Amino acid sequence: MGTGIQLAGHLTLGAKAWIEQADKVLFALADPVTAKWLQELNATAEALPYDRSNRRRRDTYREMTARILTEVRQGLHVCAVFYGHPGVFADPAHAAIKQARQEGFRAQMLPGISAEDCLFADLGLDPGKNGCQSFEATDFLIRGRKFDPTSILILWQIAMVGNLGFYEPEGHIHGLKILAEVLKQDYGANHEVTVYEARDFSR
Numbered sequence: 001m002g003t004g005i006q007l008a009g010h011l012t013l014g015a016k017a018w019i020e021q022a023d024k025v026l027f028a029l030a031d032p033v034t035a036k037w038l039q040e041l042n043a044t045a046e047a048l049p050y051d052r053s054n055r056r057r058r059d060t061y062r063e064m065t066a067r068i069l070t071e072v073r074q075g076l077h078v079c080a081v082f083y084g085h086p087g088v089f090a091d092p093a094h095a096a097i098k099q100a101r102q103e104g105f106r107a108q109m110l111p112g113i114s115a116e117d118c119l120f121a122d123l124g125l126d127p128g129k130n131g132c133q134s135f136e137a138t139d140f141l142i143r144g145r146k147f148d149p150t151s152i153l154i155l156w157q158i159a160m161v162g163n164l165g166f167y168e169p170e171g172h173i174h175g176l177k178i179l180a181e182v183l184k185q186d187y188g189a190n191h192e193v194t195v196y197e198a199r200d201f202s203r
Contacts, residue, residue: 002086002112003196008056010113022079024071030083064092085114149186
């Protein structure tokens with residue numbers, strides 16, 4: 001399940017109930033304040049492994065999935081909690097559910113408020129008017145995704161363009177330049193772009 005973006009305020013009542021009742025809570029969160037709050041809801045809560053020494057994030061995601069399944073196989077009611085929406089940029093959530101079901105366990109995903117939900121609200125955008133396209137930035141470049149420049153284009157994780165590992169300060173500059181050149185072909189050099197980051201706390 002997902003915590004949403006803002007501490008407590010975005011967590012659904014259903015998700016909160018599952019967290020409180022779980023035999024084991026495992027989490028991957030963006031801030032220590034939310035982690036502490038989770039541990040107050042359920043004393044079993046602990047962080048999923050996040051090994052930055054891995055060369056690729058994919059390897060760390062496999063370790064997270066394995067950790068979740070270890071608890072599931074012990075017959076516990078396990079609640080895995082992810083920042084935002086558990087189905088958006090959360091590979092371990094999808095992998096754990098798929099593996100658990102293949103092994104005969106009951107597993108489900110509960111939605112959370114995502115950064116995209118916050119983006120529509122904060123920027124006053126309505127995807128129902130002219131449509132909306134959403135791509136991960138590196139995937140967008142590598143695969144040469146086709147898109148409609150007359151509708152909303154959302155590119156995620158632009159600070160990680162071309163990076164299959166973990167965030168490095170200034171490591172995204174080269175990738176951003178390439179991304180800008182690609183977009184310029186359809187939008188021109190003077191098109192307005194918004195760099196958006198969802199607020200962790202309401203203010």
